[in-house]
Amino acid sequence: MYDVSTRKRALALAAQGRSLNSVSRETGISRSTIQRWLIRLEPLRRTAPCVRCQDPRQMPGDQAAYAHLLGLYLGDGHIISKPRQHYLSITCTASWAGLIDAAEDAMRKVLPWPSISRLQRAGGVDVKSYSKHWTCMFPQHGPGRKHERAIALEPWQQAIVDEHPWEFIRGLIHSDGCRITNWTTRLVAGERQRFEYPRYCFSNKSADIMRLFTNALDRVGVDWRQMNTCNISIARKASVALMDTHVGPKF
The missing domain is CATH 3.10.28.10 (Homing endonucleases)
Structure with missing residues (x-):
């Protein structure tokens, strides 16, 4: 019923950590069909390799972009991490087009392979990048609001901020x-x-x-x-x- 390119596209979206409902809405393919492909037919890993998973001593490749994105995340960002839904979201005021572009650019430089989308809502835009590995990049993720729990940088994060303080300040x-x-x-x-x-x-x-x-x-x-x-x-x-x-x- 579906050609190979259609199936590959659906599997690639799922591999980015997107929920099956989200992939179904974007492709028009039923959720059950996508799930069946994932169980029986998917020949590839569902996620790309993560430098932090491969070696906890590794740092993001573009450390200046990471410092900027860390500031944006601590200010107006959050991570959703559920069994079939993983993404980093940075909320920007809709009138700041340059800020929206900068947030997306920083996401692409830190994790180049996940898909990124922009969700328009009243007065704002949520820039979203879909991958479960954002929790590796930002271990400050946790239950509840950030101001209701302790926030401390890991030594490797602090080293990046010390090296690129202006990018971190700009993000905040x-x-x-x-x-x-x-x-x-x-x-x-x-x-x-x-x-x-x-x-x-x-x-x-x-x-x-x-x-x-x-x-x-x-x-x-x-x-x-x-x-x-x-x-x-x-x-x-x-x-x-x-x-x-x-x-x-x-x-």
Whole structure:
């Protein structure tokens, strides 16, 4: 009933960790048929090799992209890991087209072989990459919200962040931060005048993620101030200039 190319396409989608329901919707082939092919006919492994599974000492090939993606994940990402459904999802505001492209690009550089899709929803876009091996790349995955559990980097992750702190900072700022223009007034020659100045802000409910962010800022020489338990401000002129050079606003 189905030719070889159709069957291969369905099996390839399933091999990426997609749920059978998802593959069925995309291909128009019934779930039971795909399941039968997987049991009886599939000649290939269902997943591509993972460097972390093969050797826990191995690091991702593109470490700069990984540092960026780690920041995005800790800010606005999550992993779904179920028996037949595995994917990393980064949530982006729909108006930031550059951020959406950057998230997809980072995913492709860290794990080149899974399929990637974009799910449009009210006000946002979820960039999704389908593979069970995202839990190998991000061992911080676990039950519950990130701010309700301990978040700590593995030694190999910390080594990457230490080597590529600006990429990590950019991922955090572009997920849970922003660049804004503040203003204040002061008396000048007896007249009250308005002055504007830029600053960067970062907000996260996890004390652990806040600490990872400020540690990275310290490493690159950026002055910061903690406004409250959930907010970090970067307002000194020299530090804002550094952030503008290496991070910049969302786009």
